[in-house]
Amino acid sequence: MSSILLPSSKSVNQRTLDILSSAGIALDRMGSKRDTNILLTGIKWPMTAALVHQSRIPQLVADGAYTLGIVGLDSVKESGVDVEVCADLLFNRSTWNKAKIVLVTKEGGLTDATSVPNGAQVLTEYPRLTRQFFGKLGRKVVIVPSRGSIEAEIPNPYPFGVCLTETGQSLRANGLRVIRTLMETSTVLIANKKEYRDPETQRSIRAFKTILLGVIAAREKVMLAANVPVTNLNEVLAALPALRSPTVTKLANERYVSVSVVVSRDKLNDLQERLLVLEAEGLVVMPLFSLIQSR
Numbered sequence: 001m002s003s004i005l006l007p008s009s010k011s012v013n014q015r016t017l018d019i020l021s022s023a024g025i026a027l028d029r030m031g032s033k034r035d036t037n038i039l040l041t042g043i044k045w046p047m048t049a050a051l052v053h054q055s056r057i058p059q060l061v062a063d064g065a066y067t068l069g070i071v072g073l074d075s076v077k078e079s080g081v082d083v084e085v086c087a088d089l090l091f092n093r094s095t096w097n098k099a100k101i102v103l104v105t106k107e108g109g110l111t112d113a114t115s116v117p118n119g120a121q122v123l124t125e126y127p128r129l130t131r132q133f134f135g136k137l138g139r140k141v142v143i144v145p146s147r148g149s150i151e152a153e154i155p156n157p158y159p160f161g162v163c164l165t166e167t168g169q170s171l172r173a174n175g176l177r178v179i180r181t182l183m184e185t186s187t188v189l190i191a192n193k194k195e196y197r198d199p200e201t202q203r204s205i206r207a208f209k210t211i212l213l214g215v216i217a218a219r220e221k222v223m224l225a226a227n228v229p230v231t232n233l234n235e236v237l238a239a240l241p242a243l244r245s246p247t248v249t250k251l252a253n254e255r256y257v258s259v260s261v262v263v264s265r266d267k268l269n270d271l272q273e274r275l276l277v278l279e280a281e282g283l284v285v286m287p288l289f290s291l292i293q294s295r
Contacts, residue, residue, distance in 0.1 A: 002045055002046040002047050002048070002067045002068075002201075002204070003037075003046055003047065003048040003049060003050060003066045003067060003068070004040075004046045004048075004049050004050075004066065004067065004068040004069065004070065005049070005050055005051075005052055005057045005060055005061060005066045005068065005069040005070070005071070006049050006050070006051050006052075006069075006070055007051070007052075007053070007054040007057065007070060007071060007072075008035065008051040008052055008053055008054075009053065009054055009093075011093040011094060012054060012072070012092075012093055012187065013051065015091050015093075015187075016070050016187070019089070019091075019212060019215050019216065020212075022215045022219075022289055022290075023042070023043075023211050023212060023214070023215045023290065024042040024043070025040055025041070025042040025043045025211075026040070026041045026042055027039075027040060027041075027049055028040070028041050035050060035051040035052070036050040036051075037050065038050065038051070043208070043211070045204040045207070045208065046067060046068055046204075046208065050066065054071050054072060054075050055075055055078075055079070057069040057070075057071040057075065057190075058071060058075055058076045058079035058081045058083055058190065059079055059081055061081075061083050061190055061191065061192050062079075062081035062082060062083050062192065062193070064192050064194060064195070066192070067191060067192055067195050067201070067205075068086075068189065068190065068191050068192075068205065068208070069083075069189075069190045069191075070089065070187060070188075070189055070190075071187065071188065071190060072092070072099075072185055072186070072187055072188070073085070073088075073183075073185040073186060073187075073188045074099075074101055074126065074129075074164060074183065074185035076188065076190060077128075077129060077183065077185075078126050078127075078128050078129055079128075080128055082193055083190040083191065083192065083193060084190060084191040084192070084193050084196040085188050085189075085190055086188075086189045086190060086191050086196075086205055086206075086209050087188065087189040087209045087212065087213060088186055088187075088188055089186065089187045089188060089189060089212060089213075089216060090186055090187070090216055091186060091187050091216075092166050092185070092186055092187065093166060094166055094167070095166050095167065096219075097166065098184040098185065098186050099164055099165065099166045099184070099185050099186065100164070100165055100166075100178075100181050100182075100183070100184055100185070101126060101129060101162065101163070101164055101181070101182040101183045101184075101185060102162070102163065102164075102165055102171075102178045102180065102181050102182065103116075103122075103130075103133070103160060103161070103162050103178070103179050103180040103181075103182060104151075104154060104160070104161050104162070104163065104171060104176040104177060104178055104179065105154065105155060105159060105160050105161075105176065105177060105179055106154065106155040106159075106175060106176060106177070107175045107176065107177050108177075109155065109159075109177065109179075110179055111177075111179055112179065112180075113133075113137060113179050113180035114137055114139075116134070116137075116139055116141060116160060117139075118139055118140045118141070119140065119141070119142060120139075120141050120142065120159055120160055121141070121142045121144055121157075121158050121159065121160070122134070122141045122142065122143060122144060122158070122160045122161065122162060123144045123146050123150045123153055123154065123158040123160070123161045123162075124143060124144065124145065124146060124150070124161065124162035124163070125146055125147070125148050125150060125162060125163050125164060126162055126182075127143050127145045129162070129182055129183070130143055130162045130182075131143055133162075133180075133182050141160075144158060146161075148163075150162075150163045151163070151170050151171060151173075151174040151176060152174065154174070154176055161176075162182065164185070165178075189208075189209055189212065191205055210292055211290070211292075213292075214290035214291055214292035215289065215290050217290075217291040217292075217293070218288035218289060218290050218291040220264055220265050220266070221262050221263065221264055221265065221288050221291060222262070222263060222265055222268060222285050222286060222287055222288060223260060223261070223262055223263075223285070223286040223287075223288055224260065224261055224262075224263050224268065224271060224272070224283070224284070224285055224286075225258060225259065225260040225261075225282075225283070225284045225286070226258070226259055226260075226275050226280040226281065226282060226283045226284070227251065227256045227257070227258055227259075227280060227281045227282045228256060228257055228258075228259045228275070228278070228279075228280045229255060229256055229278075229279050229280075230254070230255060230256065230257055232278045232279055232280075233248070233257060233259075235278055236259060236275065236278050236280065237259070239271065239274050239275070239278070240259070240261045240263070240271065241261065241263060241264075241267070246259050246260065246261040247259070247260045247261070256281070259280075262288065262291065268285065272285075
């Protein structure tokens with residue numbers, strides 16, 4: 001039975017569930033509180049889901065216990081396992097921007113990672129990535145694993161730290177500076193390598209990926225429609241963005257045509273103002289739940 005692992009951590013879990021919900025997919029717990037073998041409704045494949053801590057997802061998918069997983073790319077790289085990364089879902093714990101794994105120290109301290117002295121202690125949320133990073137630099141440091149929230153322990157008792165940052169706000173609040181970015185990360189869809197090689201399973205994964213990416217693509221876009229005077233149509237078309245070209249439909253009143261187009265929310269007000277100047281009427285703005293351009 002096909003199954004997908006979802007992160008149980010509160011912030012990432014809620015964002016994941018919101019995306020699934022927008023795609024018409026829900027978790028049916030059948031009145032129980034269990035976190036395994038949860039039926040998925042609204043979709044034929046995958047059939048079930050389970051909730052586990054993000055750090056365990058890559059290994060469980062790699063081992064074949066589950067077909068799919070939704071997890072941070074940083075967790076995949078830190079685990080060191082071999083899985084198929086099928087799609088970048090573009091979100092993190094609190095933003096839709098790429099997060100960064102960074103090497104930090106106190107403000108006014110070193111500005112270059114190559115200057116970190118041999119034997120220096122590095123408190124890190126990512127022991128494997130940190131070890132690999134300093135290994136490439138030819139530096140021998142002491143790795144001190146941490147479960148997170150390292151900011152309060154830099155520079156005392158540890159002079160350096162490696163952590164995840166999305167906005168940099170916590171680092172600034174604690175008087176820390178970034179001296180090197182180890183990698184960028186966001187939430188990704190992963191699959192078991194062996195199962196991904198099966199053509200039928202691969203088709204199912206691609207269909208599921210397309211559904212998720214369609215929801216994500218639609219989150220900051222709307223459909224804008226308006227009745228436009230035929231005499232001003234060319235000017236209106238020149239002003240409007242579109243995936244390929246706006247849709248133009250004849251109306252019973254031959255003096256007007258209906259024009260509809262997908263636009264970014266941040267461009268909406270400017271476009272509406274421009275359309276009104278061009279004597280458009282009956283402007284309608286409709287939310288989009290999914291935007292699938294191609295497979």
